Amino acid sequence: MGLFVTFEGIEGSGKTTQMDLAEAVLRDKGARVFRTREPGGTQIGERIRSVLLSPESRGMDFMTELLLIEACRAQLVRQQLLPQIEGEGIVLCDRFTDATLAYQGYGRGMDMGLIEELNQVAAAGICPDLTILLDCPVGIGIDRIRRRASSQQKGNGPDRLEGEERGFHERVRTGYLELARKSGGRIRVVDSTGGVDAVQEKIFAHLQSALEGSKETCRFRKSSDRIG
Secondary structure, eight states: OEEEEEEETTSOHHHHHHHHHHHHHHHHTTTOOEEEEESSSSHHHHHHHHHHHHHGTTTHHHHHHHHHHHHHHHHHIIIIHHHHHHHHSSEEEEEHHHHHHIIIIIIIIHHHHHHHHOOOOOOOEEESSEEEEOOOHHHHHHHHHHHHHHSSSSOOOOOOTTTHHHHHHHHHHHHHHHHHHHHHTTTEEESSSSSHHHHHHHHHHHHHHHHHHOTTTTTTOGGGGGGG
């Protein structure tokens, strides 16, 4: 048994909360779980993440942003994901290549062909078996970010991407839903506007289906089988 599962969504969609719950449930059921995130996930990647998300990095060129994200991914894939995917556990990753298409492609308006090419190189051709897309209206996501920021210590406001104008987040959401439509079932859209427990139940139903596995959809494969 094994899966490479990614969690995606706009800012404030509830990814971190639902990943926490999914990880806890899977571990409680005896699964071996490896959890990581993008950008970041390695010592080098976390240092790049701090630059990418810092409000002090406002004005960063879009190409700089894209290449830094891909650099983080290359390090994460080669240092951690490839070894873990070859095992028999479950890999949970907070964002992966779909995020780059949604944020830098649809959100920034960058060339999708270029992004796909860089994704392929940085990710060494691996693709998630299952992607959970937590979807909510942008207004709800923004409200959640504001509430979270107000509950944290002073100075911990929205990061550089969270603080983008609303139109950017709308484009990202549209992009995610378009990617889901074209994914052939790999990306499962989950309405994240409901209660935490209700959302968790929907997510675990998708995880359970993937764990039971059909050859046509999300059955775990060796990384060499994911090379497209």
